[in-house]
Amino acid sequence: MSVLEQTTTELRPRTTARAKTRNPHRLWNGMILAILVVGAVVMSMPFVWLVISSFKPQEKIFVFPPEWIPQPFRWQNYVEALVYKPFGLYLFNTLKIIVLNEIAILLSASFCGYGFARIRFPGRDFWFGLVLATLMVPYFVLMVPQFIMFSRFGWVDTFWPLTFPYFFGGGAFNIFLFRQFFRSLPEELADAGRIDGSSEIGIYWRIMMPLCKPALATVAVFTFLFAWNDYIGPLLYLRSDYNFTVAIGLATFRSVMSTQWHLLMAASTAMILPVILLFFFAQRYFVEGLVLSGIKG
Amino acid sequence: MTTTHWYRRYSLRTLAGRRMIAGYIFISPFILGFLIWFLIPASVAVWLTFQDWNLISPPRYVGAANLVRLWSDDLFWQSIKVTTTFTLVSVPLGLLLGFMLALLLNVKMRGITVFRTVYYLPSIVPAVANAVLWAWIFNTEFGLANVALRAVGLPKIKWLQEPEWALPALIIMSLWAFGSGMVIYLAGLQGIPDVFYEAADIDGAGRWAKLRHITIPLVSPVIFFNLIIGIIASFQIFTAGRLITNGGPQNATLFYVLYMYRTAFQNLKMGYSAALAWVLFGIVVVLTLFVFKYIGSRVHYEDVR
Numbered sequence: 317m318s319v320l321e322q323t324t325t326e327l328r329p330r331t332t333a334r335a336k337t338r339n340p341h342r343l344w345n346g347m348i349l350a351i352l353v354v355g356a357v358v359m360s361m362p363f364v365w366l367v368i369s370s371f372k373p374q375e376k377i378f379v380f381p382p383e384w385i386p387q388p389f390r391w392q393n394y395v396e397a398l399v400y401k402p403f404g405l406y407l408f409n410t411l412k413i414i415v416l417n418e419i420a421i422l423l424s425a426s427f428c429g430y431g432f433a434r435i436r437f438p439g440r441d442f443w444f445g446l447v448l449a450t451l452m453v454p455y456f457v458l459m460v461p462q463f464i465m466f467s468r469f470g471w472v473d474t475f476w477p478l479t480f481p482y483f484f485g486g487g488a489f490n491i492f493l494f495r496q497f498f499r500s501l502p503e504e505l506a507d508a509g510r511i512d513g514s515s516e517i518g519i520y521w522r523i524m525m526p527l528c529k530p531a532l533a534t535v536a537v538f539t540f541l542f543a544w545n546d547y548i549g550p551l552l553y554l555r556s557d558y559n560f561t562v563a564i565g566l567a568t569f570r571s572v573m574s575t576q577w578h579l580l581m582a583a584s585t586a587m588i589l590p591v592i593l594l595f596f597f598a599q600r601y602f603v604e605g606l607v608l609s610g611i612k613g
Numbered sequence: 614m615t616t617t618h619w620y621r622r623y624s625l626r627t628l629a630g631r632r633m634i635a636g637y638i639f640i641s642p643f644i645l646g647f648l649i650w651f652l653i654p655a656s657v658a659v660w661l662t663f664q665d666w667n668l669i670s671p672p673r674y675v676g677a678a679n680l681v682r683l684w685s686d687d688l689f690w691q692s693i694k695v696t697t698t699f700t701l702v703s704v705p706l707g708l709l710l711g712f713m714l715a716l717l718l719n720v721k722m723r724g725i726t727v728f729r730t731v732y733y734l735p736s737i738v739p740a741v742a743n744a745v746l747w748a749w750i751f752n753t754e755f756g757l758a759n760v761a762l763r764a765v766g767l768p769k770i771k772w773l774q775e776p777e778w779a780l781p782a783l784i785i786m787s788l789w790a791f792g793s794g795m796v797i798y799l800a801g802l803q804g805i806p807d808v809f810y811e812a813a814d815i816d817g818a819g820r821w822a823k824l825r826h827i828t829i830p831l832v833s834p835v836i837f838f839n840l841i842i843g844i845i846a847s848f849q850i851f852t853a854g855r856l857i858t859n860g861g862p863q864n865a866t867l868f869y870v871l872y873m874y875r876t877a878f879q880n881l882k883m884g885y886s887a888a889l890a891w892v893l894f895g896i897v898v899v900l901t902l903f904v905f906k907y908i909g910s911r912v913h914y915e916d917v918r
Contacts (some may be wrong), residue, residue, distance in 0.1 A: 345722065351717060355714070355732070356728055359792075378754070380754070380755060380763075381760070382755065382760055424642045428639060428643040431639025435639060436632060437633040437637065438633060443640055447643065450647065450651055452897060452901050453897075456849055457893055457894045458654045459873075460658070460886045461658045462650070462654045465657065483642070484642050484645050484647075485642045486642075544739060545739040564741075566745060570748070577755075584746050585742075587741070591737050595734070
């Protein structure tokens, strides 16, 4: 590429003119780089602050000017924070909810999505319109009546309200996402299955599902994130300490430890870490989900 | 002319009939879920609107009193004011930052993915952990925000104790997560075919002209769409308001859904909370219709994959 550019400049008489235009170009790139570096430093400051605070001994937390390298480096903060409240149990509860949600959403949303994408039948567009309509209703609008309903079922202080409803469609957005994905797969594959005498459910399960791994991964990632981060759901429905999730555990930890910032930062770091790890392992699907929701939404 | 009766057309023996049955089997989870988790609560919400009910004593029919009360409820207007102010500042600002950053990051440079990651990561921090972290950052004596202010010789600010600073503090917090928009714009920018820019180069267009006449028009539907989605999401901010300031000081951060939550679960006014829910619903519906009316057809439905 650069070799090619050089020969053209040699051939043409405008060598000097090109050299001049190249300098501002480099200057421009330099400016962009400078802005990006400054911005990146600002953006990572809260993270740096979080991690530094999480390693400080309590007496060093309230020192001005702050020490940027904790002395001594206190790993025990993590041990202390995570045993002060039973975070191991909270983690187990959260994982239980996450596993149930993943099973519910991946099966149910892909199943419905397949029906909307690949089968023509009267009334389909009407029902799909309802999928889109429910997509627009914010959680908070139905929060109170749903709470009344679930409390009538006797589901308060159980995991039922946080898991069971997802077995019914798995959320409008996920249905929508699977539908879009199934529509992009070639029809010939399904036809081949039909010729071989496969039922529609067989086509869905044996032909289409193996092909929709990217969509499954994207939905799985966002299901994990949602359940891991969810605050309002557990706040409404989980009452007993032994039922708490990590999110609600951290929130109550904050209310009882209002000034123990070193322990609070250790617990927060511990809650953020899995999400960041997940991001590095499944970066693609994060971006895919965002782009799908942002552009295709 | 012979017409086939619908029951014959869709009987089990015809292809159309088998298809219809298969179709309804596939979407049946959604239909059931819609009826149970959506339609029933929605009906309850309608009924609740006309009741005075604290969940304990029997509900009492009060007509439109709950709706009328909205007008004279100072806290309702305060929560509208807080949420609107927050939205009007944080959403456009976040959008602008996200778009400008996407422009900067849309260059071929070694190590650019490192920058993209650094800018994106704050947006995936769990809300509760984020709230705890920012409560510490805005700590008056030893928080990072005031450490930074002191470093440049400015006086410290009582971020979370002064009514006029609490909301700006939460806006700053929300701007930290502007990277999620950046990713979406980046995808939009990368979807613009190079030929447009090549054609502009031949015509001698400069950087600004290309931005003004190619880039912005082509990503504008995405920007506008994200603006509306951002506004809708911003109207539902809850965790930060509850965990960092709990609505205070002096209701300066009483976000709309936080007020709704309190009405229902602390003051136990179920009927009035339903009235508040309808207002939220109305706001979202108006915004959504706005999207469909003005950009519905203009959004690019090109396959991203």
